[in-house]
Amino acid sequence: MSKRTNAKYKLDRRMGENIWGRPKSPVNKREYGPGQHGQRRKGKLSDFGVQLRAKQKLKGYYGDVTEKQFRKVYAEAVRVKGNTAENLIGLLEQRLAMVVYRAKFAPTVWSARQLVNHGHILVNGRRTNIASARVKPGDVVEVGAKGREMVLVLEAQALSERDVPEYVQADGFKATYVRVPTLDEVPYPVKMEPNLVVEFYSR
Known part of the structure; x- marks a missing residue:
């Protein structure tokens, strides 16, 4: 049986977006993050923070993909000819x-x-x-x-x-x-930014 290590709606609230477009998502009612500090004012994210957030959102969307698996997919996307961001999405959708x-x-x-x-x-x-x-x-x-x-x-x-x-x-x-789809063809309910994920891993 697959083990879900993350509560999916907690990820929704942490990102402040309804990542899977589900009608029951708590983000539809509460846009702030989970926990007792969820409602405090958010500081401005650094470039690293923006890239990390984009990576966490994309990785989270695909379910329980471990960091090791995700990095492996990224490494393959780099090896394949063409746009790395597009390759990454194509490999994940396969x-x-x-x-x-x-x-x-x-x-x-x-x-x-x-x-x-x-x-x-x-x-x-x-x-x-x-x-x-x-x-x-x-x-x-x-x-x-x-x-x-x-x-x-x-x-x-x-x-x-x-x-x-x-x-x-x-x-x-x-x-x-x-x-194999292109980024534009994949029906993500929210905006995904694989280019930021590429920047995150290529630092």
Whole structure:
């Protein structure tokens, strides 16, 4: 079972933004941070603070990605030809758990990871239980027989708060990963700044 190390709504409040665009997010009511010091006046962030915040927000959005995993993805984004910020987003969106989430097989990033970990997801007909496995363009991702009966999956497909993006073609319990998206194509509910993440790691 996937272990959620961070309370997702606490991250929302710390950032002061509804990162996943969820209707239940407390930021919709309280825009200040969590804890007893949450309402004190915020000082101006330094350049380092702005970059760190952008990194924490992007890393947090993708669920329980550890710092080690995130840095590894960044290192790969640097090695690949082209814009590092765009490469970083492309690599993060290729994670199997994210494709499951984008295809609306799960209501949250965490439940998508759990669905994969519990063996309910097939990639090209083969059961895959590694949430960080990379999906390539043309790969077919589908929910297994047991997963199709889960309330979680059925509720996710009925969600009206988000749509399936163009780079994932979903049809019922089956989805095809069409292409690696650009930053503009990824339906983030808030503004993400991968260029600041690149600056943070390249200091």
